[in-house]
Amino acid sequence: MTVFGPSGPVISRSAIVHDPFDEEAFEEILPKAAGLRLLLNESDLPLVNELAFDLFCSLYKYFAKLRSAAEITPEAQGNRDLLGRALDLREHEKLRAFTRLKPAETALATELVLDALLQDIARAPKAPEASTERQEPTDSSSESAKSVTTQRLREVLKDAREDLESVTELVAAWSAGAGQETRLPSELKLRLMRDIVRNPRLRMIARLFGRYRRLGLRERTLPAMRASQEVVDFIQGGDVARALAGELSSFAMEEREDLFYSKVVTHSLLIYELWRREEEPRAVYLCIDNSGSMAGEKEVWAKASALALAHLALAEDRPVEVVLFGDAADPLRIVSMRPADDSSTRLEKVLDVASYFLGGGTDFVKPLSHVLEAIETGHHTGNDLLFVTDGLCPIPEEFVRRFREAKARHDLRMTSVLIGDEALALREISDTVHRLDEALEAGEALAAHFASAFLERGHEPLHAVRAPLRPGRGTPLLFDHFLPADDQA
Numbered sequence: 001m002t003v004f005g006p007s008g009p010v011i012s013r014s015a016i017v018h019d020p021f022d023e024e025a026f027e028e029i030l031p032k033a034a035g036l037r038l039l040l041n042e043s044d045l046p047l048v049n050e051l052a053f054d055l056f057c058s059l060y061k062y063f064a065k066l067r068s069a070a071e072i073t074p075e076a077q078g079n080r081d082l083l084g085r086a087l088d089l090r091e092h093e094k095l096r097a098f099t100r101l102k103p104a105e106t107a108l109a110t111e112l113v114l115d116a117l118l119q120d121i122a123r124a125p126k127a128p129e130a131s132t133e134r135q136e137p138t139d140s141s142s143e144s145a146k147s148v149t150t151q152r153l154r155e156v157l158k159d160a161r162e163d164l165e166s167v168t169e170l171v172a173a174w175s176a177g178a179g180q181e182t183r184l185p186s187e188l189k190l191r192l193m194r195d196i197v198r199n200p201r202l203r204m205i206a207r208l209f210g211r212y213r214r215l216g217l218r219e220r221t222l223p224a225m226r227a228s229q230e231v232v233d234f235i236q237g238g239d240v241a242r243a244l245a246g247e248l249s250s251f252a253m254e255e256r257e258d259l260f261y262s263k264v265v266t267h268s269l270l271i272y273e274l275w276r277r278e279e280e281p282r283a284v285y286l287c288i289d290n291s292g293s294m295a296g297e298k299e300v301w302a303k304a305s306a307l308a309l310a311h312l313a314l315a316e317d318r319p320v321e322v323v324l325f326g327d328a329a330d331p332l333r334i335v336s337m338r339p340a341d342d343s344s345t346r347l348e349k350v351l352d353v354a355s356y357f358l359g360g361g362t363d364f365v366k367p368l369s370h371v372l373e374a375i376e377t378g379h380h381t382g383n384d385l386l387f388v389t390d391g392l393c394p395i396p397e398e399f400v401r402r403f404r405e406a407k408a409r410h411d412l413r414m415t416s417v418l419i420g421d422e423a424l425a426l427r428e429i430s431d432t433v434h435r436l437d438e439a440l441e442a443g444e445a446l447a448a449h450f451a452s453a454f455l456e457r458g459h460e461p462l463h464a465v466r467a468p469l470r471p472g473r474g475t476p477l478l479f480d481h482f483l484p485a486d487d488q489a
């Protein structure tokens with residue numbers, strides 16, 4: 001007998017409504033997500049693969065929709081309860097801001113959330129052994145879901161969002177220049193992000209880097225606007241942005257609007273002539289103490305500040321060299337960054353700086369000698385040096401004399417940051433000295449200050465681009481441009 005009418009609901013083990021394109025995205029990214037794959041292979045939780053896929057879909061899809069309870073198989077009702085509570089949380093929506101339609105970011109977020117959930121489920125007390133009396137089978141996924149409270153689920157999603165926010169900002173900042181799109185292979189991007197997130201020290205450096213970079217950009221906005229151009233004269237042209245207020249007033253008057261348009265077309269508007277800055281980019285050297293006493297918060301602050309400063313310098317086409325130093329017997333770790341480096345090379349160098357640590361003692365002469373050698377071979381007209389340390393080290397008088405001579409000869413400007421002690425030896429060779437206490441209370445303000453003070457000094461050499469002088473004139477006069485060409489006055 002044929003039954004007519006709408007078909008019943010499709011029974012599924014997946015709690016999130018999805019389509020073949022979502023399945024394809026998950027199957028394509030899973031082989032590249034080594035951490036997520038390892039979690040799934042080692043877990044003995046029933047329906048863990050379905051839970052991972054549901055988490056992936058809830059974070060990846062542009063609109064995430066939960067299936068009704070009637071559409072879910074009994075053994076997957078626990079997963080539906082867990083996903084339903086997650087979708088109702090604000091933290092889940094905040095996390096989706098970094099994962100929506102982004103397979104690599106979604107895979108990492110899925111791994112972070114799933115790992116935390118599996119650990120909580122494993123720590124939950126086991127259900128008592130069943131008695132000899134016959135009982136109905138229990139739903140294992142429901143028992144697992146109940147062991148994760150809503151408050152704990154909120155904390156897991158919040159932690160995943162904070163980790164993903166910091167690592168995605170670092171990867172995006174270092175894998176593309178201004179106005180460029182980030183195009184890293186998914187496998188490389190996932191590996192780099194996972195290496196950062198799974199290392200507590202790298203994770204903290206990434207988080208502080210993002211904060212210091214934003215502070216630096218904000219500090220540099222106004223000085224850059226103020227120092228980029230200078231009014232030196234009035235000329236005729238068609239640039240409306242530089243037009244005088246009197247010319248713009250014509251645009252505001254209906255009877256003179258046509259006259260304004262005609263001046264724009266014929267380039268006869270009275271506009272400001274601006275003084276253009278043309279200087280060679282100054283090289284930047286960042287010397288970071290990697291001795292044993294710098295371990296912990298001091299190392300994290302120093303490297304996060306240095307990387308934020310390096311990123312701002314590279315954005316201005318300034319070459320950067322990071323020197324990680326320790327004792328005189330320890331080798332120097334030299335990481336050279338160039339504006340022309342491709343995205344993968346940049347990120348590898350950033351991880352090299354962030355993860356490398358020597359330990360041991362402190363020696364100032366070795367890194368400073370290297371900087372002098374690099375300056376002599378680099379042939380730059382100007383150089384800036386940032387020296388960060390927490391130790392005291394004597395500097396021979398002969399080296400102090402030679403360093404001062406090289407500073408004057410190569411226009412080297414040195415800024416030193418001493419954490420804890422007095423800058424006795426460094427004060428003799430530094431132009432500026434900053435002191436931080438062991439708690440780094442003023443560290444954030446100092447990191448922002450570097451952007452506006454340390455880097456801004458690279459804009460001092462000015463070269464005006466002006467029209468040739470009129471015959472018989474030693475200096476140009478205002479409105480010379482409007483005199484006839486054959487005027488010999």
